[in-house]
């Protein structure tokens with residue numbers, strides 16, 4: 001019998017890069033469908049799921065156009081990229097058999113709903129997966145910070161950061177192959193050691209609201225189900 005979920009309501013961060021698969025730009029439909037299938041299975045098992053999706057897979061492709069632009073304008077393009085990913089992910093989750101809605105922090109009603117806290121809470125309580133788009137809705141932020149913000153306002157028990165590595169290391173493992181992985185870590189350590197797996201604002205917001213972060217490799221099939229049981233190969237940042 002599968003182990004029961006350790007959490008009632010979770011915030012899953014899906015990076016834009018995760019959706020790119022082996023490609024260099026855009027969305028790999030095979031990867032999108034696999035992640036959507038795992039999310040739908042978790043939702044059907046009774047876990048309430050909010051998702052914050054990144055945009056690096058699309059935004060990187062238009063970075064040339066953004067060169068020379070002021071930061072706030074370029075960040076607007078980045079946020080639009082997250083909306084494309086969110087709409088694609090919500091649609092794929094629905095196709096995989098769980099109700100899902102994309103809600104954007106920046107109103108664009110012809111494309112998807114607008115995110116308000118109450119709308120998000122109502123949908124989660126009804127068992128609908130809420131895919132949050134457009135980050136915080138403000139430039140100068142990241143979708144990691146948006147993940148911490150949405151987790152706090154939507155009352156999530158944990159932030160699951162699905163990324164390209166299987167946890168937090170004492171240095172970037174892609175640069176230092178002999179870096180050592182932490183099983184657990186305190187927020188204070190993550191901040192003092194400047195471990196760049198998430199930005200400082202995201203770590204600080206999660207710490208101040210007492211929401212633990214689990215960093216895991218979203219490319220590993222089945223990893224989401226494992227971390228949802230409180231097990232699996234991952235790093236827990238808390239305290």
Ligand SMILES: Nc1ncnc2c1ncn2[C@@H]1O[C@H](COP(=O)(O)OP(=O)(O)O)[C@@H](O)[C@H]1O
Pocket residue numbers: 014015016017054056144162163164165167168169170171172173174175195196197198
């Ligand atoms: N201390 C660290 N531990 C783990 N990964 C790290 C660390 N420092 C930097 N990284 C890098 O951070 C990357 C993930 O961060 P980022 O690209 O911002 O995530 P995402 O796009 O998933 O939000 C990993 O691919 C890894 O190479």
Ligand SMILES: O=c1ccn([C@@H]2O[C@H](COP(=O)(O)OP(=O)(O)O)[C@@H](O)[C@H]2O)c(=O)[nH]1
Pocket residue numbers: 014015016017053054055056057059074075076077078079081082134135136137138139140141142143144146
């Ligand atoms: O609250 C936010 C979240 C994101 N962004 C912009 O959207 C881009 C994509 O987000 P992110 O880099 O966090 O995506 P990921 O790395 O997870 O794919 C960022 O580079 C920013 O330009 C923003 O301006 N405000």
